[in-house]
Amino acid sequence: MQTDPSDGFVLTGDVDWASDDCIESYVEAAAARGIKPTLFVTHRSAVLERLAQAGLVDLGIHPNFLAGTTHGDTIDGILDHVFDLVPDPIALRCHAFFDNSHVAMAVARRGITVDSNLCCHLQGNLQGLRHWNGVLRLPVFFEDDVHWTSGLDWDFQHHATAFASPGLKILNFHPFMWAMNANSAAFYADNKPFITTLSRAQAVERRYQGRGSASFLTDIIEWVERNGRRFVTLSELASATHRRMVGGRVSPQ
Numbered sequence: 001m002q003t004d005p006s007d008g009f010v011l012t013g014d015v016d017w018a019s020d021d022c023i024e025s026y027v028e029a030a031a032a033r034g035i036k037p038t039l040f041v042t043h044r045s046a047v048l049e050r051l052a053q054a055g056l057v058d059l060g061i062h063p064n065f066l067a068g069t070t071h072g073d074t075i076d077g078i079l080d081h082v083f084d085l086v087p088d089p090i091a092l093r094c095h096a097f098f099d100n101s102h103v104a105m106a107v108a109r110r111g112i113t114v115d116s117n118l119c120c121h122l123q124g125n126l127q128g129l130r131h132w133n134g135v136l137r138l139p140v141f142f143e144d145d146v147h148w149t150s151g152l153d154w155d156f157q158h159h160a161t162a163f164a165s166p167g168l169k170i171l172n173f174h175p176f177m178w179a180m181n182a183n184s185a186a187f188y189a190d191n192k193p194f195i196t197t198l199s200r201a202q203a204v205e206r207r208y209q210g211r212g213s214a215s216f217l218t219d220i221i222e223w224v225e226r227n228g229r230r231f232v233t234l235s236e237l238a239s240a241t242h243r244r245m246v247g248g249r250v251s252p253q
Helices: 020-032 046-053 075-085 101-109 144-149 160-164 175-180 185-194 200-206 213-226 234-245
Strands: 009-014 038-041 058-061 169-172
Touching: 009 213, 009 234, 020 046, 020 175, 020 200, 046 058, 058 075, 058 234, 075 101, 144 175, 144 185, 144 213, 160 213, 175 185, 175 200, 175 213, 185 200
Parallel strands: 009 038, 009 169, 038 058
Antiparallel strands: none
16 A cells, blocks of 8 residues: 655646636546645636635646736736745646746745656656755656657657656646647647637537547546555645655745
């Protein structure tokens, strides 16, 4: 029986301005399988706040530092915006995994202690990293849009060996892409205008009918269950990884 959270799978999702119906259906589907995801928040959502209050989801922040961002005009202004959305975030992941020294210093000053701001798609033996700013960095093992960008298929059996490898297993499935079972950049581009407004009925009507991101997540969950593995929260993984990195001793904050 697996007991160490650092060996668990973690479901996360970058909200990326998805509609309330996308968010709600994503969290409900996870809860039905006993999974509590961590969602990285981009905008205010009463539904997301309600789900968090109900204990069905943990919340992180997802600041957008890219050109044209609506989050603010400066690093501190952008952080003000996302901290207003989630005053006590579990962790940080920047939109598009944006990173530079100025952002790293600013988030550390704001008290961020955990980030998941690096994607190492399907790489085995991933471990927690201590960023130079003092933040514990937990790399992402799988991300839906990176999967199609890499030209990889959606047959889980072709990737099962990677999922069975040692190391951290943080998954990133965007609620909108999951709702649409998106399978490619072209399909995503065709449906991108619906991100902020997609209803459950529209998702059923427009979702991709073959193998895609949603079917792949179902395959992962079923594989985890069959193989005696389990899902843990990002917070649980962070605590276990921290203990392992300091030899079982919790270091002063």
